[in-house]
Amino acid sequence: xxxxxxxxxxxxxxxxxxxxxxxxxxxxxxxxxxxxxxxxxxxxxxxxxxxxxxxxxxxxxxxxxxxxxxxxxxxxxxxxxxxxxxxxxxxxxxxxxxxxxxxxxxxxxxxxxxxxxxxxxxxxxxxxxxxxxxxxxxxxxxxxxxxxxxxxxxxxxxxxxxxxxxxxxxxxxxxxxxxxxxxxxxxxxxxxxxxxxxxxxxxxxxxxxxxxxxxxxxxxxxxxxxxxxxxxxxxxxxxxxxxxxxxxxxxxxxxxxxxxxxxxxxxxxxxxxxxxxxxxxxxxxxxxxxxxxxxxxxxxxxxxxxxxxxxxxxxxxxxxxx
Amino acid sequence: xxxxxxxxxxxxxxxxxxxxxxxxxxxxxxxxxxxxxxxxxxxxxxxxxxxxxxxxxxxxxxxxxxxxxxxxxxxxxxxxxxxxxxxxxxxxxxxxxxxxxxxxxxxxxxxxxxxxxxxxxxxxxxxxxxxxxxxxxxxxxxxxxxxxxxxxxxxxxxxxxxxxxxxxxxxxxxxxxxxxxxxxxxxxxxxxxxxxxxxxxxxxxxxxxxxxxxxxxxxxxxxxxxxxxxxxxxxxxxxxxxxxxxxxxxxxxxxxxxxxxxxxxxxxxxxxxxxxxxxxxxxxxxxxxxxxxxxxxxxxxxxxxxxxxxxxxxxxxxxxxxxxxxxxxxxxxxxxxxxxxxxxxxxxx
Numbered sequence: 001x002x003x004x005x006x007x008x009x010x011x012x013x014x015x016x017x018x019x020x021x022x023x024x025x026x027x028x029x030x031x032x033x034x035x036x037x038x039x040x041x042x043x044x045x046x047x048x049x050x051x052x053x054x055x056x057x058x059x060x061x062x063x064x065x066x067x068x069x070x071x072x073x074x075x076x077x078x079x080x081x082x083x084x085x086x087x088x089x090x091x092x093x094x095x096x097x098x099x100x101x102x103x104x105x106x107x108x109x110x111x112x113x114x115x116x117x118x119x120x121x122x123x124x125x126x127x128x129x130x131x132x133x134x135x136x137x138x139x140x141x142x143x144x145x146x147x148x149x150x151x152x153x154x155x156x157x158x159x160x161x162x163x164x165x166x167x168x169x170x171x172x173x174x175x176x177x178x179x180x181x182x183x184x185x186x187x188x189x190x191x192x193x194x195x196x197x198x199x200x201x202x203x204x205x206x207x208x209x210x211x212x213x214x215x216x217x218x219x220x221x222x223x224x225x226x227x228x229x230x231x232x233x234x235x236x237x238x239x240x241x242x243x244x245x246x247x248x249x250x251x252x253x254x255x256x257x258x259x260x261x262x263x264x265x266x267x268x269x270x271x272x273x274x275x276x277x278x279x280x281x282x283x284x285x286x287x288x289x290x291x292x293x294x295x296x297x298x299x300x301x302x303x304x305x306x307x308x309x310x311x312x313x314x315x316x317x318x319x320x321x322x
Numbered sequence: 323x324x325x326x327x328x329x330x331x332x333x334x335x336x337x338x339x340x341x342x343x344x345x346x347x348x349x350x351x352x353x354x355x356x357x358x359x360x361x362x363x364x365x366x367x368x369x370x371x372x373x374x375x376x377x378x379x380x381x382x383x384x385x386x387x388x389x390x391x392x393x394x395x396x397x398x399x400x401x402x403x404x405x406x407x408x409x410x411x412x413x414x415x416x417x418x419x420x421x422x423x424x425x426x427x428x429x430x431x432x433x434x435x436x437x438x439x440x441x442x443x444x445x446x447x448x449x450x451x452x453x454x455x456x457x458x459x460x461x462x463x464x465x466x467x468x469x470x471x472x473x474x475x476x477x478x479x480x481x482x483x484x485x486x487x488x489x490x491x492x493x494x495x496x497x498x499x500x501x502x503x504x505x506x507x508x509x510x511x512x513x514x515x516x517x518x519x520x521x522x523x524x525x526x527x528x529x530x531x532x533x534x535x536x537x538x539x540x541x542x543x544x545x546x547x548x549x550x551x552x553x554x555x556x557x558x559x560x561x562x563x564x565x566x567x568x569x570x571x572x573x574x575x576x577x578x579x580x581x582x583x584x585x586x587x588x589x590x591x592x593x594x595x596x597x598x599x600x601x602x603x604x605x606x607x608x609x610x611x612x613x614x615x616x617x618x619x620x621x622x623x624x625x626x627x628x629x630x631x632x633x634x635x636x637x638x639x640x641x642x643x644x645x646x647x648x649x650x651x652x653x654x655x656x657x658x659x660x661x662x663x664x665x666x667x668x669x670x671x
Contacts, residue, residue: 219374220407224470225395225424234420238411321454 056302063296070289083296093297095272096280102187103194103262103276104255108248110195115202116244120236122203123210133207140200148264151193155179155265180266186274190262194255202247209243210236242320249312256305277301323510324385324477325350326371331380332534333366340366342534343380348478351508353501355521357557358531364514365404367531368480371512373397384477395424400471402481406463408455414466415451418442421474437473444503445469461492468496472503479504479511485520497523518558522546530554552666555584561624564590564634568661570609580661580669589657590636592625613650627652 031039063083067076087093118136122129139147154162155178163174179189213236221231259278262268268275268283275283281301285294326348333341341363348354356364369375371382373394381390389397400421408417418438422429429437442448445465450458455466464484471479484500485493501524504511515521521528522542529539530553538550542558549555555563563584568576576583593608611627611634623638636654646652661669 214405214407216403216405216407217409219394220401220403220409220470221420222374222394223372223399223401224421224474226420227395227425230423234412235409 059295059298062292063299065292067292067295068289069285069291079292083293084300086293087297087300092272093280096275096277099187099272099274100256100258100276103190103258103274104252106188106191107194107198107255108251110191111199111202111251112244112248114195115199115247116206116240118199118203119206119210122207136203137200139197140204142197144197144261145264147193147197148261151189151196151265152180155189157181181270183270183273186266186270190265190274193261193265194258197261198251198254202251205243205247205250206240209240212243213239242316245312245316245319249309249316252312253305253309256301323350323475323508325352326478326510326512327383327386328367328371329381329383331367331370331377331382333363333370333375333377339534341370341377344531344534344536345380346529346536346539348510348512350510353504353509353511353513353524353526354529355513355515355525355527356529356531357515357518357521359516361533362531363534364516364531365482366534368401368482368512368514371478372399372401372480374401398477400474400476400479402464402467402471402479402484404483404486406460406467406487408463408466408470410456412455413451414442414447414453414455414458417455417466418451418469418473421470427474441469441473444472445499461488461496464488465496468500472507477510479509481511481513483515484513486515486517493517493520500524518560522558530557549660550668552582552584552662555660555662559586561587561635563587563660564636566629566632566634570630570632576659577661577669579663581664582662582666583656584660584662585634585656586658587624587635587637589659590634591655591657592636592638593653593655609654609656611652611654613646613648613652615648616646627654 064078064080065076066079066083068074122133122136142150151162154160157163157175157178160174160179162179163177166172166177167174177185179185179192217235217239218231221235226234257278258276259282262274262276263279263282266274268279272280277297281294281297284290284297326346328344328346331341331344332339344363344367346354356367358364366375370377371384373382373389373392373396377390381388383389384397384399394401409420412420415438418441419434421427422434422437439448439451442451445468447462447465447469450462455463458466464487468481468484471481485496488496497520503509504524513520513524525542527539528542528545530537530545532553538545538554540548545554546558549558552565556565563586565582565584568580568583609629611629613625614628614633615626616638617624617626625636625638627634627636634654663669
């Protein structure tokens with residue numbers, strides 16, 4: 001091919017192709033690049049379809065039936081929208097949604113405030129800041145199951161460290177209150193544990209945001225005679241905001257589907273005060289075996305999270321574009 | 323506007339001496355350019371004036387007042403950074419208004435608006451006032467950065483290579499603009515660059531920095547015609563000055579201690595072709611050389627010549643390439659030679 005421009009063989013892909021062993025290149029011959037690409041991603045796509053997409057579609061189908069997974073021989077009847085209707089009018093479901101909302105709202109609020117404050121302090125780069133960053137991150141590295149069990153002991157009224165510390169500061173009798181056993185305190189007990197565990201995560205993301213603000217922006221602001229207060233409000237916060245919002249999004253989605261830690265701490269009790277949506281769902285699906293009904297509930301939760309997350313991501317993009 | 327004085331200012335970073343005993347007096351309304359290679363301490367000097375660095379020794383005076391211990395916000399300076407240090411989340415308008423919203427200025431919204439629009443006009447960015455600052459081209463960003471410095475009326479403007487990241491055409495335009503604006507405002511301006519053309523065209527006085535020391539301070543003409551050492555002589559001039567051992571030139575009446583002579587390209591005249599110039603000619607500073615290459619630049623020709631082991635460059639007429647060919651022998655005569663001793667210090671005849 002003496003007439004071809006020499007630059008064509010300079011492309012690294014062509015060089016790689018030229019280096020392909022003859023046998024392999026023969027068997028790949030006849031397939032276009034596009035076809036080869038499809039062969040490479042096919043295993044992942046098949047796996048995703050099999051364990052994510054197909055069950056989702058199947059659940060949608062089940063949500064319109066009275067199917068019960070523990071009675072395989074029973075006749076499955078199409079019930080139309082009745083499952084959805086019953087869920088949306090069920091006071092127990094609304095109670096669970098309220099418990100979830102309480103949990104999500106307060107954990108996000110506390111984690112964002114404390115996480116950002118910690119990130120702001122760590123970002124000052126004081127002596128040993130790297131060491132303290134690692135120390136702060138420890139709770140996040142534990143398994144939720146470990147954390148759940150661990151805090152059950154801390155909350156123990158007679159021997160628990162938590163009650164002892166509260167006693168130390170307030171003078172109240174340690175056994176005079178039960179964090180996990182009281183209807184008033186249990187919703188806060190799970191908020192405290194989740195905040196303890198996941199604040200480091202929010203801190204880490206906020207820290208990335210703060211570190212992304214270049215020093216010369218602060219120097220420019222200093223020369224422009226902006227006070228510390230103004231520097232924080234008009235530079236630090238707006239420039240870190242996309243990161244903070246991202247942390248809120250991640251924590252929001254995570255906590256909306258919170259199950260393991262709360263299950264281990266309170267099991268949804270006392271009564272159903274800490275029964276968040278996933279626990280209700282698990283009861284309906286695997287204790288009462290109302291598969292059709294719980295599928296409908298799962299779909300409602302999915303649509304809610306998906307919708308909220310979408311609106312939120314739009315807002316996030318708008319902030320990022322500023 | 324105010325005058326600025328540095329008195330014996332030194333700054334070190336760990337083991338590196340960035341600025342070494344620098345003293346400068348900048349008069350009110352003067353445009354001073356600090357010129358030097360990378361790492362010469364230009365930027366550090368500027369940051370010391372701004373208060374972004376604290377000196378180990380010496381003092382900084384602005385308008386006669388010792389501000390050495392003052393924070394940048396207390397010094398009434400404005401600074402243009404080398405990177406476009408715009409606030410990326412703000413619009414062009416808000417970027418320009420940012421310095422005016424300091425409590426140090428008691429301006430109301432309409433005064434701020436008028437001021438911002440005036441400055442936007444000055445730096446020719448008025449049509450993009452409501453754009454996001456990240457949606458601008460490099461030249462526009464730097465114009466906004468300069469505008470943000472101009473919007474206030476500070477004691478002194480400090481600029482750290484503001485044009486270095488722009489393309490050649492824009493750099494040329496903004497150079498002229500900046501000089502015009504500075505004259506118009508009567509601004510005191512301390513400007514850092516490594517570009518000698520910027521220094522020569524804009525400065526009232528140039529300060530040459532090398533390894534943290536202020537080597538020479540003077541008008542562009544003084545620096546160019548009367549450099550104190552080889553370093554300064556080589557710093558200015560495009561193409562660079564020809565540096566040759568004194569012994570190379572025949573019939574030179576060099577001072578005793580001189581070891582090197584420097585001849586600017588425009589001071590090396592072609593007086594004849596052929597190896598031997600006519601003997602009748604004045605014997606002083608004549609030399610034969612072989613032409614190696616001609617660079618045609620439109621308005622001038624650069625003649626690259628070989629003279630024994632040395633390469634030299636001189637300028638020829640625009641049409642000289644029609645008359646001579648590479649390889650031809652020619653005779654040169656040097657004028658206005660500068661002499662330097664073994665340490666590179668200037669020796670005055």
